[in-house]
Structure formats: C-alpha cells, structure tokens
Amino acid sequence: MNAEHTGHGTQAGPPLLRLHLFGGFRVTRDGGPPLADKWPRPSARALVKLLAVSPGHSLHREQAMEICWPDSDAQAALGSLRVALHAARRAIEPELAARASSSYLTGEGTLLRLDPRTVVIDADQAETLAEEALAEGSAEALAAALAAFTGELLPEDRYAPWAEARREQLSALCDRVRIALAEAHLADGETELATEVALRAVAAAPAEERAHRVLIDAFLRQGLRRQAVRQYHLCREALDAELGVRPGPPPSSCIFLPWTRPRRCCPPSPLPCFRPRYAPRPVRRCAAAPTSSMCCCPTTVRRYGSSRARPGWARPG
Structure with a gap:
C-alpha cells in the first residue's frame, strides 16, 4: 500500500x-x-x-x-x-x-x-492471552491473562443483540481462566490465593461446580471443615436452582464429611406414658347387693342418686 x-x-x-x-x-x-x-x-x-x-x-x-x-x-x-x-x-x-x-x-x-x-482490539488480545495461558497452565500466565479482562464488554450496549454473542463468549472464557488460576494456586499450595480467586469465580458464576470444589479443597487444607461443609451445600443449592442437577461425588479427601458419612440406625424411642390427672375411684358394692332386695349401703346410694336411677337389685322392695 x-x-x-x-x-x-x-x-x-x-x-x-x-x-x-x-x-x-x-x-x-x-x-x-x-x-x-x-x-x-x-x-x-x-x-x-x-x-x-x-x-x-x-x-x-x-x-x-x-x-x-x-x-x-x-x-x-x-x-x-x-x-x-x-x-x-x-x-x-x-x-x-x-x-x-x-x-x-x-x-x-x-x-x-x-x-x-x-x-x-483489546478483546482480541485478551482472548489470545487466555487461550495461550490455558494451554500452558502456569499460575503466572493465567494471572496475566485474567488481568487482560479489564471490565465488561461495551457496557453502554449491554442489551444490544448484536453484542450479546461476543459478550457471552468472552465472559465464559474469563470464567475458565479464573477457575484454572484458582486450581493452579491450589496445586502450588497457595490455599489463600486459591480461595480468593475461587470466591470471585463463584460470585461470577454461582453454578460453576469446579470453583466450589476448589473452595472445598482449600477449606479442608486450612482445617476449616465447617466452611467446607457449608460450601458443599451452597454448591448443591446453586446447581439445583440453576441447572436442576446435583453435584458429583466429593473428592477422596472429603470422605469424612457429613454428606458421605453413613448414617447410624438408632432404635425408636419409646412412647411417653401419659397418666390422667384424676384417676376414677373404684365403685364399692355392698356384699348383700346380689342376694338382698334392698341395699342400705351409703356408698351405693351416693353412686346412683335417687331410687329411680338405681339398678333393680339396689331398689327397695
């Protein structure tokens, strides 16, 4: 030219x-x-x-x-x-x-x-760096590639249909780089850095199971067992709400967690014994009642009231 x-x-x-x-x-x-x-x-x-x-x-x-x-x-x-x-x-x-x-x-x-x-174009440069870093797998290259994604793609055209495909493509690529960086930090023993990066990955994509697994493993390595259990439940809720699926089996290092521990069969507890507040008093009958045509026992009289309410054998002849 x-x-x-x-x-x-x-x-x-x-x-x-x-x-x-x-x-x-x-x-x-x-x-x-x-x-x-x-x-x-x-x-x-x-x-x-x-x-x-x-x-x-x-x-x-x-x-x-x-x-x-x-x-x-x-x-x-x-x-x-x-x-x-x-x-x-x-x-x-x-x-x-x-x-x-x-x-x-x-x-x-x-x-x-x-x-x-x-x-x-800065988006093309970030895409090239991300693909090369994913192929290399080192934490340094992944961190440099992640730094190239400096913000949202064309935020002034967030709802423009012509920019939607490119925005989704770059967003998915950025999520892959972020999760790979968290896994690389975890492999290098940098549990705090892995936790920090994985938390940002979960905030950007709550249903990303790989990011949750990095967090669970990082918490377990730091001795934070309760947070690891909580993170698993958050992963299960996010996957069920967004995708309608359950997470895969936990890694072998999580075999002692509550969701993999076998349940102990307990015998059923006995039912409580309820006793009435006022127990009925037993009825005392006169010994002469079955053979005598008249009973003068005061207990029987109080029990049946008037002579009309008394049984035949207790009425006067």
Whole structure:
C-alpha cells in the first residue's frame, strides 16, 4: 500500500489504531494527530463497534444496514450507511485525504472490514492471552491473562443483540481462566490465593461446580471443615436452582464429611406414658347387693342418686 494510496504522504505506515471495548468504547492511536473524544455521528460510532465484535471484524453492507437501520427502506438505509462510513473514517483518521482509502476501515466491494494489520482490539488480545495461558497452565500466565479482562464488554450496549454473542463468549472464557488460576494456586499450595480467586469465580458464576470444589479443597487444607461443609451445600443449592442437577461425588479427601458419612440406625424411642390427672375411684358394692332386695349401703346410694336411677337389685322392695 503506497503513500499516495493511503493518504499519509511520505509516512512509511499508519500508526496502530487501538479499539478499547472493555469498560466502555474508546479509540486511541500510537501516533499521528489526536483523535476527537466526541464523534460527529452516533451511527459512525455504532458502525465501528459493530465491526469490532463481528466474527473476523468484517460484515456485509446489507447486514450492517439491517442491524443499524432496521426500520428504514433499502435506499434510505444505504444512504445512511454511506454517511456513517464517511464519518467513521474521518473520526479514526483525521488526516485522511479526500477520496483516499482508509488505513483502518476498508470497503472491498460489498464487504466492510477493519484491517487486522493496523487495528488492534483489546478483546482480541485478551482472548489470545487466555487461550495461550490455558494451554500452558502456569499460575503466572493465567494471572496475566485474567488481568487482560479489564471490565465488561461495551457496557453502554449491554442489551444490544448484536453484542450479546461476543459478550457471552468472552465472559465464559474469563470464567475458565479464573477457575484454572484458582486450581493452579491450589496445586502450588497457595490455599489463600486459591480461595480468593475461587470466591470471585463463584460470585461470577454461582453454578460453576469446579470453583466450589476448589473452595472445598482449600477449606479442608486450612482445617476449616465447617466452611467446607457449608460450601458443599451452597454448591448443591446453586446447581439445583440453576441447572436442576446435583453435584458429583466429593473428592477422596472429603470422605469424612457429613454428606458421605453413613448414617447410624438408632432404635425408636419409646412412647411417653401419659397418666390422667384424676384417676376414677373404684365403685364399692355392698356384699348383700346380689342376694338382698334392698341395699342400705351409703356408698351405693351416693353412686346412683335417687331410687329411680338405681339398678333393680339396689331398689327397695
């Protein structure tokens, strides 16, 4: 690409353009004239962000028109795309000469693309570091990769459908790096560091069983058996609430925990013996009652009341 074609005079090459997506959208350059903080058109800013999160950082013109201007007809959307494309090129490359091709945002036929030779995106760098650190497995590499995830991806576009897939992909990758870092600290004997990192992993993904297992093992190594038991129950509740499943068997070092200890069969306790508060008094009968036609025993008289209520053998003849 010669100097006349790029519009940079005798400059050997354009400075690197850096797109920052974590913690909010920002654009910086390694050299050249300073860039304006405020873009002239919001549609130009949205177009660059859309290309930054798209696979391969390229997009068909019709796709960009459907995403950015869904309610406009084809002719109006095409005009809006041309205006936004011109404004975006001027915003990221103020020194661009008239009718010159942009060094960062190119249009090859019907395809819009961010040039990977001149554009650097922080999300791509974090993804590359994370994949390399996961392959290496060392705590130093994993910690450096985790530090590259400096915030949420485009928080100002949290509910934009076009950024959802890339946000979920990077979030899942960040969780993998965080859990791997906790496991690496635990393998190195750094139980406190492993606990700290695993707690952040559980806060970000409560149903992540690997993070709970790291915490349980770290608590057991520190002699905190009660916290290990509590963490297991938290893991079981989170998995049941979010996924409807139970956690796997505990590691061999947890065989003495209550959830794996066999239950002791206890004999049933005897029922309590209830005694009435007032026991009925026994009825005393006169010895002459069965043979005599008249009973003069005062106990029998008090028992049956009047002569009408007495039995036949107790009534007077």
